[in-house]
Amino acid sequence: MLIRETRADDLPALFVLRGQTRDNALTPEELAGYGITPESSAAAMQRGEVKGWLCEVDGRIVGFASGDREGGEMLVLALLPDFEGRGIGKALLGRVVAWLQSLGHARIWLVANPDPDVRAHGFYRRCGWVATGEMINGEEVMEYRGN
Template sequence: MRIIRYRHARPDDVATCIVIRGQTRENAIAEATLNALGITRESWAQGVADGALPGVVAEADGRIAGYCFGDAQSGEIVVLALLPAFEGAGVGKTLLARVMQLLQDQGHTRLFLGCNSDPAVRSHGFYRHLGWTSTGEVDGYGDEVLEYRFSSLSA
């Protein structure tokens, strides 16, 4: 069993995160596609540096195996990505929980994200199992918008 270490993301992690984004099992996105969407190594690293994109990375054997980032202003979970070899071990769940906590600590009581609406896609059941619910909305990428509301007891 591999030992997973979690830590806050740093700007110098972004290049590796972009590579991993293209290696995920479902919803892989190449760097060129990210760039076309306005997401560059520079813009992402700047967001990490200035606190606009708080994130957590998971490391195994000193290498990043997955990560999650949120948007400090809006409360959106903007990305959760994990190398396939680390799926099913609770790493994604832990990454998500840690970024959710960061955003809650910044005052957010509601978080949201875009998720594939196809039940055959892993993320569809993953988020719902963790308490995320549909808003009935669809985002600009055609993804279903899910939300998570913190209970007053967890504040």
């Protein structure tokens, strides 16, 4: 297992992986509908607005996470279903949180599905995230409070 910073040439594979997650899968076409494309993501990375990490197992990308420099938001955490439960998601989440903390953000936050039957619901809470009571487009806002 190798965790490393995401590079622009990784982005096409990450967009495919995003559509293969167990919950909240979004295809490259759906992401493009939100204005999120490999090209727009590469430009944001090049400008230093977004930074991310990915995990490779035997040379295959199995998960990734990224955050927003300016707003302190955890933007995405995606993992292939066959690699859940191995600590990869927690490790990737930790890299993004540590980076956002190093930038001095008083508030590190994300939006997540509020349904307790969705894996992310319990996962984020076990990793030190707390629901704020705020909602954005039907998703709950959570803040990192640490473990």
